[in-house]
Amino acid sequence: MKRVSVVTINFNQDKITEELLDSIAATNTYENLEVIVVDNGSTVNPVPKWAPKYPNVKFIRSEHNLGFSGGNNLGIKPATGDYYFLVNNDTEFSPGLVQKLVDILDTHPEVGIISPKLVYDFDRSIIQYVGFTQVDYYTCRNRAVGKGEKDTGQYDNLLGQTGYCHGGAMMVKRETCEKAGLMADNFFIYYEEVDWGERINKSGYQAWVRGDAVIYHKESMTVGKNSPFKEYFMNRNRILFIRHNAPAFKAFVFYIYFVLMVVPRNIVNYIKEKKYNFISILFRAVWWNITHKKTSEELGWVVNKVS
Structure with missing residues (x-):
């Protein structure tokens, strides 16, 4: 056994x-x-x-x-x-x-x-x-x-x-x-x-x-829905996943899609929901991927400030 x-x-x-x-x-x-x-x-x-x-x-x-x-x-x-x-x-x-x-x-x-x-x-x-x-x-x-x-x-x-x-x-x-x-x-x-x-x-x-x-x-007991913590890591790690796994051309297409479609859509939704602080959180999630290697263990500001 x-x-x-x-x-x-x-x-x-x-x-x-x-x-x-x-x-x-x-x-x-x-x-x-x-x-x-x-x-x-x-x-x-x-x-x-x-x-x-x-x-x-x-x-x-x-x-x-x-x-x-x-x-x-x-x-x-x-x-x-x-x-x-x-x-x-x-x-x-x-x-x-x-x-x-x-x-x-x-x-x-x-x-x-x-x-x-x-x-x-x-x-x-x-x-x-x-x-x-x-x-x-x-x-x-x-x-x-x-x-x-x-x-x-x-x-x-x-x-x-x-x-x-x-x-x-x-x-x-x-x-x-x-x-x-x-x-x-x-x-x-x-x-x-x-x-x-x-x-x-x-x-x-x-x-x-x-x-x-x-x-x-018991879904949603670990992290609250639409919390700043969740919003940061969902966006940060969506990009990081592509950096880890996608071939170069598909990754390039994703980056264009994310910048031209996802970012504007999310910002509009944040404004509608009056979650204005989420706008800076989204940009910090993107910025982390620009400034860190895909193998970096540095998680960013949010673990200490939001969790």
């Missing part, structure tokens, strides 16, 4: 993380499992109170917020599993989840990473994800398959290749990480799992999704 390491990140959401840990204990029947929680620089260190409450969980404390990519990478380093199951702390497991994903990785050597179906926790009849289309390098856009659909079992038999796995829940082979590397730390949050998926695909592995494996996602 392959060993599975569940890795999750906590940042000032102690109750949410505890609900995840409790759901794992209540639903999991997979015997060879370890659980690792990375506290990503929470204001108050929760590890001392958690250690006696969850004696079978391994806790790691970072004194600084390393973001989604850095936090997961920190959790993977001491993991002993053959497979790493990276899950958002604002998720809850369903019965048989781990076993269903392991079964595919055990029997399909071409599969390097797999996600379950994600459904919204606030209404468990609504789908969030059963796959992604490939990113269009000209616009840096793609689509989540099934998002917003009523779950009537239409994807229960879905099993196969997808463009990318979902950062909310993805099980990856250790050998995949050894060949493709871990997530790029400089994304911090947003686009990091899609960038990772590009490298996994290019390293010769496939990304799959299994529709009858389910995880419940």
